[in-house]
Amino acid sequence: MLVNFSWLVPNQIAGSGQIGGYGIYAEDSREKLLEDLALLREQGVLAIVSLTEEPLHEEVLRANGLAYLHLPIMDMQPPRLEDIKQFIDFVKVSKREERPVVVHCGAGMGRTGTMLACYLVGQGHSAQAALAQVRRGRPGSVETIAQEEVIEDYAEYLNAFSNGKKPY
Template sequence: VAFLDLELASGSTPGPTHRSYWVVEGRFAAGAYPGKAGRGDLEHAPDVIAELLSVGIDCFINLTEDEPGGGDSHLTRYDDDVSASAIIDRHPIVDVSIPAVDQLARILDATDEHLAAGHNVYAHCWGGIGRTGTLVGCWMVRHDLVAPSDAIHVLEQLRRGDRGAGHRRSPETTQQRDFVGAWAAGQ
């Protein structure tokens, strides 16, 4: 039996925003930083946040280093726009890198705990491609929804729902893709 009887979304299902996709329709979405419209083009956060909140997202797994002094500190923080209606769970990973195995296991544990508690999760990094793709690929493998060797292909299918960047390679780097391919069910 799948984790919480969750099933992967259809790759043809549009994500809740222009730069996102459903992993599990209605429960788990992933994509770009919710305060950013496109590379170098910052958007007013409440517009994207409103779209996510309107579909029931009430937990944000933030993989960026958007804290002051962090590698992603240039991003427009959205905390004030969601603090009254959603949880923000920060797990910073350096851009275009991979986390330590135990760090990603903790992020997967947190994601699972939020889903098990009934929260609807939005996982994101900056572009929604590298760090986010790594998390989603490993999450699918962890729950035996895909074999490690199929995770990248299935992720590509899911990412078709990202109308803005679904055509881009995810995870972004060979190191990130290899990391997903080496993940094990139950890990």
């Protein structure tokens, strides 16, 4: 059963809570993953970004035709700049290949909300506007000050980069 699934940009990028039960080591994780994949397919999702520390069953995802990126980030922590860049690159490729993406973590709030806001920043939104849009669609998203700060930092990084300056 999908928890907290919603589209940020319809048919392009969505957020969700845990997909496939709680980790590959759970006894019924393959069955739960297959159940969730069926629900995701109904939504049109063809790519998954997992931000949980434990990966999903990659072989199950690939066998079901899904693109997959695992970026393990500790709960309540912000992503590193390298994680954000890798995430953005994955979403760009998925968008070009017409593969709608779902981003998930445990509850679909902190790590997921942070990455969704960074996506919007990359689309030209200010950090504040991105955060507000994510929270409107996914109340409670971006749970810590450190997560809010990384969105601001990413916006500053992109601004410095677009102005021809060397970021950081």
